[in-house]
Amino acid sequence: MSTPEDVIAASPLDPASTRQLAEETPADTGVFGQDTVDRARAIIARYPQSRSALLPMLHLVQSVEGYVSQQGIAFCAGQLDLSLAEVSAVATFYTMYKRRPCGEHLVSVCTNTLCAALGGDAIYAKLREHLGTDGKPLGHEQTSGQPGAPGSITLEHAECLAACDLGPVLQVNYEFYDNQTPDTALELVKSLQAGEKPHPTRGAPLTDFRQAELQLAGFFEGREADLDGPSAAPETVRGAAVAADRGWTAPAMPDNAEFPALPEKK
Numbered sequence: 001m002s003t004p005e006d007v008i009a010a011s012p013l014d015p016a017s018t019r020q021l022a023e024e025t026p027a028d029t030g031v032f033g034q035d036t037v038d039r040a041r042a043i044i045a046r047y048p049q050s051r052s053a054l055l056p057m058l059h060l061v062q063s064v065e066g067y068v069s070q071q072g073i074a075f076c077a078g079q080l081d082l083s084l085a086e087v088s089a090v091a092t093f094y095t096m097y098k099r100r101p102c103g104e105h106l107v108s109v110c111t112n113t114l115c116a117a118l119g120g121d122a123i124y125a126k127l128r129e130h131l132g133t134d135g136k137p138l139g140h141e142q143t144s145g146q147p148g149a150p151g152s153i154t155l156e157h158a159e160c161l162a163a164c165d166l167g168p169v170l171q172v173n174y175e176f177y178d179n180q181t182p183d184t185a186l187e188l189v190k191s192l193q194a195g196e197k198p199h200p201t202r203g204a205p206l207t208d209f210r211q212a213e214l215q216l217a218g219f220f221e222g223r224e225a226d227l228d229g230p231s232a233a234p235e236t237v238r239g240a241a242v243a244a245d246r247g248w249t250a251p252a253m254p255d256n257a258e259f260p261a262l263p264e265k266k
C-alpha cells in the first residue's frame with residue numbers, strides 16, 4: 001500500500017514540469033474562503049509534519065468544489081508548502097479524489113469479482129442505462145444532471161468495497177447499501193433523484209457528497225453521532241460469534257516474538 005509520502009517521492013514530474021504546471025495553474029480566485037483556510041489550519045495542526053495532512057486536505061477541497069480542481073491543488077500546495085507536482089501526484093493516484101465535479105450524490109457500484117458474479121455487473125448496466133441520455137448509457141465517473149444540483153448523480157464502478165459477504169453492494173457517498181439487485185438499486189437511484197435520502201443498510205444516515213467529504217476531512221458539524229452508526233453486519237461478525245460460542249481463542253502472542261528483519265529501504 002502506497003503512502004502519500006511514497007507517491008510524492010515517486011512523482012515523475014521534475015522541477016521544470018513543476019514550473020510549467022505552476023504557470024498553467026490559475027491563481028486561487030477566492031473559491032476557498034476564510035472558513036476553509038481555518039479548517040485547513042486545524043487539519044495541519046493534527047500532524048507533526050504538515051505534508052502528512054495532504055489526504056484530509058484534498059477531501060476538504062472536495063467538500064468545497066465537489067472535486068479537486070487546479071485551484072484546489074494550488075490551495076493544498078500553498079498551505080502545506082508542497083510543490084504543485086507533489087500534490088498532483090497524490091490527487092491523481094487515489095480514486096477517491098475526483099477530477100471532474102461530482103453530482104449531489106456519488107453512486108459507486110462494486111463490479112469486482114464476487115459482486116460481479118452475484119449481479120454487480122447487471123446492477124451497473126441497469127444504472128448506466130437509467131442515468132444515460134438519448135439511448136447512450138452513462139459512463140464511468142460521469143454525471144447525470146448538473147453537477148452539485150439537487151438530484152444529480154455521478155456513477156462509477158468500483159473495485160472491491162470490502163463487503164463481499166453482503167454482495168452485491170453499492171455505496172452512496174461511501175455509505176453501504178447491501179444485498180442489492182438491479183431493481184432495488186434502480187429504486188434507490190430514483191429516490192435520490194427525487195430528493196429522498198433512503199437510510200443506508202448500516203452506518204451513518206445519508207447526506208450528500210460534499211458533506212461526506214467534509215466528514216472525511218474530519219469535520220462533523222453537529223453530526224458527530226454519525227460516527228456511532230453500526231458498521232458491521234451480522235454476516236460480517238458471524239465467524240467471531242461462532243468462535244465465542246465454542247470458546248475458541250487465538251493463541252496468545254509470545255512475550256518475546258521475533259520478527260524477520262525488514263529489507264533496507266533503497
Ligand code: FES
Nearest residue numbers: 110115161163164
Ligand atoms: S467484491 Fe464487492 S465488496 Fe468485495
